[in-house]
Amino acid sequence: MFFAAVLWVSDVVPLGVTALSIPVLLTALGVYDDIDPALSGFADHLIFLFITSFVIANALQKYNIDRRIALWIASRMGSSPRRLILAIMLATAFLSMWVSNTATTAMMTPIALGVLAQVIGRDQLRE
Numbered sequence: 001m002f003f004a005a006v007l008w009v010s011d012v013v014p015l016g017v018t019a020l021s022i023p024v025l026l027t028a029l030g031v032y033d034d035i036d037p038a039l040s041g042f043a044d045h046l047i048f049l050f051i052t053s054f055v056i057a058n059a060l061q062k063y064n065i066d067r068r069i070a071l072w073i074a075s076r077m078g079s080s081p082r083r084l085i086l087a088i089m090l091a092t093a094f095l096s097m098w099v100s101n102t103a104t105t106a107m108m109t110p111i112a113l114g115v116l117a118q119v120i121g122r123d124q125l126r127e
Contacts, residue, residue, distance in 0.1 A: 053106035070114030
């Protein structure tokens with residue numbers, strides 16, 4: 001508790017990082033055998049899964065990675081809507097092999113919106 005109080009008062013790291021560092025530290029020091037009981041006071045596993053998924057999706061949008069991936073998909077697959085949907089489905093299936101379905105959906109949503117924006121923007125330019 002002294003460590004947490006010093007971090008909170010000194011504001012060396014943000015409050016959320018301080019709060020989550022305590023269970024990690026308690027697990028590393030052997031107070032808890034596993035990280036699960038140490039984090040049980042914060043939230044359920046699914047809450048952390050959703051938060052992490054949305055943080056990754058937000059990072060994709062913030063740094064325009066979703067737009068880069070969308071442009072790469074559009075350049076490889078052409079402008080056919082069927083081929084673009086197939087490309088998004090294949091990318092989603094590929095990601096879903098290693099990442100949870102929730103995280104995959106959260107990550108692929110901005111990419112699909114980026115592809116849609118490129119197709120709509122391209123069609124509007126033709127009019």
